[in-house]
Amino acid sequence: MHFIQPERHSRRAFLRRAGQLAFAGAALPTALNLVAMGEAAAAQASDYKALVCVFLFGGNDYANTVVTYDEASYARYNTVRGGHPDFSGGGIALARADLAATLLQPRTPLANERQYALPPEMSGLANLFNSGAAAVQLNVGPLMVPMTRADYNNPSVKRPPRLFSHNDQQSVWQTSSAEGATTGWGGHLGDLALASNGANHVLTCVSVAGNTVFLSGEQALSYQVSSGGAVKINSLSHPVYNAPAVREALLQLALQERSHLLENAYNQVTARAFSSEATVSDALSAFPATDAPFSHFPSQNSLADQLKLVARMIAARDLLGTRRQVFFVSLGGFDLHDNLMAKQPVLLGQVSSALTAFHAATVSLKVAEQVTAFTASDFGRTLQSNGDGSDHGWGAHHFLVGGSVRGQAFYGQAPPVSVTNSTTDADDQWHVGQGRLLPSTSVDQYAATLAQWFGVPDSAMAAIVPNLRQFGGSDYPTDIGFMR
DSSP, X not given: OOOOOGGGOOHHHHHHHHHHHHHHOOSSOOGGGOTTHHHHHHTTOOSOEEEEEEEETTOOOSTTTSEEOSHHHHHHHHHHXXXXXXXSOBTTBOOGXXXXXXXXXXXXXXXXGOOEEXXXXXXXXXXXXXXXXXXXXXXXXXXXXXXXXXXXXXXXXXXXXXXXXXXXXXXXXXXXXXXXXXXXXXXXXXXXXXXXXXXXXXXXXXXXXXXXXXXXXSSOOEEEEETTEEOOOHHHHSOBTTBHHHHXXXXXXXXXXXXXXXXXXXXXXXXXXXXXXXXXXXXXHTOOXXXXXXXXXXXXXXXXXXXXXXXXXXXXXXXXXXXXXXXXXXXXXXXXXXXXXXHHHHHHHHHHXXXXXXXXXXXXXXXXXXXXXXXXXXXXXXXXXXXXXXXXXXXXXXXXXXXXXXXXXXESOOOOSOOOOOTTOTTOOSBOSTTOBOOSEEHHHHHHHHHHHHXXXXXXXXXXXXXXXXXXXXXXXXXXXXXX
């Protein structure tokens, strides 16, 4: 079912909205800039769907997350990462025996007898994969156009801007542009949308990841909550200096309409936050039952706390009057140039256990087929060790979890295990030195597949993910196929 009415959105109207959007600006864009994803797909929707972006800040090391397991590939991985000849680990290589219990068993085996496993700390996600509730997208990353290794070495072929830079590659994942971009595909989506989440359309796009001010359109707005619930504006919610009159004066100043464009926009945001807080708080108080799958978590798993809040908001969807929602949660600490073997397993354990509990919560709420969680990160990292960690890379492997995911499967192309950049190595077309993966799937393809499931028609896709028009055909399909 498609929810957008393209005839209502001429090119002139879109450019006008985009201009307003750029003028409004934004700080700290979110993963994939999904600020208005729900606004786009909510128009005329009669069912409920939610997307949950799990952003791993710092650039997650792909090689020790989805670990090559077949003996031939593992031997090359082990050598490159400085492991012992008996495959017992060492350097920044995981021991092969430790991966046996978390071997991923796809419905259709990969070509050339390739196999992958997850690290032992990710047993929860391995079980979700093997039961059909999760999938792996192999080697995805930003691309402006389809690119081979020869293209990468050709300066006339357009690359993503400022490769290997944290801020820029976070932005390219989110907006298809380097840091400083003011519109992203989520913002474009919002400007093409007809908001129909009722009075609470402001709750379409929700960040649970701290101080992230998202790109907004004419109606689309990112609403920020904490892992504990809605955030109050204290000076507007309580007497100031024990003087109710001061509070009333502040309310009037903060909520009244203004003639100045920026002042009025600021007051509109404040008014929305103020009016939504009570609604969200009341709705969440009615749904503590989603706590059960998260009850065993220690307090230091911030990702679990964020996803627990997301589950509660999904449980309260009828009270909140929402049909389409996009949530943003995150976990940092993945920039592991050092101490990779000590720190990454802890972080990946948090990701796995939090996503496993979240999926269990959606099952208990009977909305598993209506909720899809997916991971993203700045970039992958080098396969080659720098001694105690890995350095900035490009393509990476990512997870999709949910009842509508075509699970127990790998999507995209399994890259060979190599660090070469030799033009004479015909077996290695997907590396650009030190084991940095040249993506074989673009972020635009990844985003478009999620957006299509969410209800965005093909006719609107080019305005939302601007580089998608560069892709197509069997090598770069615009629908990767991982969603039912």
